Amino acid sequence: MSKPKLAYYLAGGCGGCDIAVxxxxxxxxxxxxxxxxxxxxxxxxxxxxxxxEAMPDGSIDVGLVSGNVxxxxxxxxxxxxxxKCKVLIAFGICxxxxxxxxxxxxxxxxxxxDKAYINTFSTDNPEKILPxxxxxxxxxxxxxxxxxMDARPLDQVVxxxxxxxxxxxxxxxIGKAFMALLSGQLPPSGSWITMGKAVxxxxxxxxxxxxxxxxxxxTVKRTIDGPPSEDGCLLxxxxxxxxxxxxxxxxxxCPSANVPxxxxxGPIPGVKDFGLRAISxxxxxxxxxxxxxxIPDPVHLFYRYTLPSSFLGKKIKR
Amino acid sequence: xxxxPRLIVIACHWCTYAGADLAGSLRYSYPPTxxxxxxxxxxxxxxxxxxxxxxxxxxxxxxxGCHFGDCHYKEGNYKAIRRFNLFKRVATELGVExxxxxxxxxxxxxxxKFAESMTAFDAKIRELGPxxxxxxxx
Ligand code: SF4
Ligand code: SF4
Ligand code: SF4
Ligand code: FES
Numbered sequence: 001m002s003k004p005k006l007a008y009y010l011a012g013g014c015g016g017c018d019i020a021v022x023x024x025x026x027x028x029x030x031x032x033x034x035x036x037x038x039x040x041x042x043x044x045x046x047x048x049x050x051x052x053e054a055m056p057d058g059s060i061d062v063g064l065v066s067g068n069v070x071x072x073x074x075x076x077x078x079x080x081x082x083x084k085c086k087v088l089i090a091f092g093i094c095x096x097x098x099x100x101x102x103x104x105x106x107x108x109x110x111x112x113x114d115k116a117y118i119n120t121f122s123t124d125n126p127e128k129i130l131p132x133x134x135x136x137x138x139x140x141x142x143x144x145x146x147x148x149m150d151a152r153p154l155d156q157v158v159x160x161x162x163x164x165x166x167x168x169x170x171x172x173x174i175g176k177a178f179m180a181l182l183s184g185q186l187p188p189s190g191s192w193i194t195m196g197k198a199v200x201x202x203x204x205x206x207x208x209x210x211x212x213x214x215x216x217x218x219t220v221k222r223t224i225d226g227p228p229s230e231d232g233c234l235l236x237x238x239x240x241x242x243x244x245x246x247x248x249x250x251x252x253x254c255p256s257a258n259v260p261x262x263x264x265x266g267p268i269p270g271v272k273d274f275g276l277r278a279i280s281x282x283x284x285x286x287x288x289x290x291x292x293x294x295i296p297d298p299v300h301l302f303y304r305y306t307l308p309s310s311f312l313g314k315k316i317k318r
Numbered sequence: 319x320x321x322x323p324r325l326i327v328i329a330c331h332w333c334t335y336a337g338a339d340l341a342g343s344l345r346y347s348y349p350p351t352x353x354x355x356x357x358x359x360x361x362x363x364x365x366x367x368x369x370x371x372x373x374x375x376x377x378x379x380x381x382x383g384c385h386f387g388d389c390h391y392k393e394g395n396y397k398a399i400r401r402f403n404l405f406k407r408v409a410t411e412l413g414v415e416x417x418x419x420x421x422x423x424x425x426x427x428x429x430x431k432f433a434e435s436m437t438a439f440d441a442k443i444r445e446l447g448p449x450x451x452x453x454x455x456x
Contacts, residue, residue, distance in 0.1 A: 276365040279408060283400035292403045299411045311369040312412045312451065 011074035013067020020168035073146035098308030165266030199243035334382025340429030348436035361394025
């Protein structure tokens with residue numbers, strides 16, 4: 001049997017997901033030997049978009065897309081990826097739900113350009129030059145840049161077969177996901193590749209796993225308000241940990257490092273809108289109503305990784 | 319055709335729903351724009367229900383539960399108000415007009431209060447006009 005063909009495209013992401021795949025080190029050596037990487041742009045392999053465009057439709061077995069869809073170039077290439085790949089995977093929380101970079105949707109393009117190119121303290125741009133989609137150099141060479149759009153998760157642009165959470169996905173989880181892919185042991189199309197447990201269920205701070213019950217939080221704390229206890233539940237102590245509603249494929253990495261889970265693993269099975277379920281879970285764990293108003297900046301807390309995939313976030317009034 | 323609001327009222331079976339019933343038997347009138355959905359307890363109302371109603375075409379969502387101390391499941395309504403208030407904070411920041419979503423405690427004996435609350439809610443939504451979020455569903 002010939003080796004399965006793999007393509008990887010980094011759209012509106014940071015490259016962290018690419019690095020996470022590369023970092024698989026030993027596992028990847030095994031996996032890489034079993035795979036024929038036909039395209040990996042713009043990072044790891046020296047491949048051009050036209051190479052991908054020239055491949056026959058459906059000729060690639062698995063395509064991974066990391067990053068959200070944020071400009072016209074991303075939109076074009078993810079459509080090409082969909083045509084060429086039999087199975088298309090939203091890899092990482094940016095591709096799956098918009099990611100932390102999806103928070104751009106809270107602002108207009110004008111506000112963002114203004115901040116990035118004019119108003120930042122360290123920016124020196126007296127002529128207020130902003131990126132343009134076309135510019136003519138020396139009166140004859142036309143150069144173009146993609147145009148910006150609202151950030152979208154991959155499935156708002158093309159059909160997605162599988163989702164992998166994490167920012168970036170945890171390496172052991174990636175290893176398992178690749179093994180599942182190679183052995184054809186995949187869940188039904190449209191699902192998340194996950195062990196299906198919440199962060200809480202694999203967290204060694206969880207009182208329930210020690211036969212105790214979870215107590216209500218009687219205060220609201222931020223991580224800068226001092227360190228939590230060694231082994232108590234962060235949520236009980238008032239740190240707003242989103243472990244109850246987040247897929248725990250990372251093995252509860254943040255709580256074991258004294259940091260509350262922020263939800264990068266994506267929503268637990270059955271949840272369509274991460275932030276809404278997180279609101280519900282956290283509100284139910286608070287001891288009294290006053291605490292609700294003490295939560296600082298709830299939009300960034302509950303939608304840190306998933307705003308573009310939210311019910312209400314698609315129609316934000318700005 | 320002139321726009322008529324669509325109001326979704328999520329009512330607890332033990333109190334607000336019974337209050338609506340009583341309003342009916344006592345012949346208090348309230349606007350026909352009200353569509354009641356019965357739930358076992360206001361603690362059953364997830365923020366998803368409200369958000370989904372809003373993007374699927376509701377112009378306003380009203381949640382009715384038992385007064386404190388009266389919830390059949392003891393603390394369902396305490397949960398309900400915490401979730402509701404937190405949801406409202408987030409929804410408002412995302413551009414939903416706060417008056418489109420409301421929570422009130424109406425008991426089974428408060429038929430008149432039910433009718434009055436519905437009339438007031440209908441009037442408020444008419445003032446706000448059609449919900450701009452309509453059609454936001456995937
Ligand atoms: S999910 Fe995280 S690591 Fe991956 S591209 Fe997005 S921001 Fe980077
Ligand atoms: S809320 Fe956070 S700290 Fe508490 S058990 Fe869940 S994951 Fe662990
Ligand atoms: S604990 Fe939560 S935020 Fe941290 S890596 Fe795991 S899923 Fe992501
Ligand atoms: S039973 Fe009515 S609010 Fe709980």
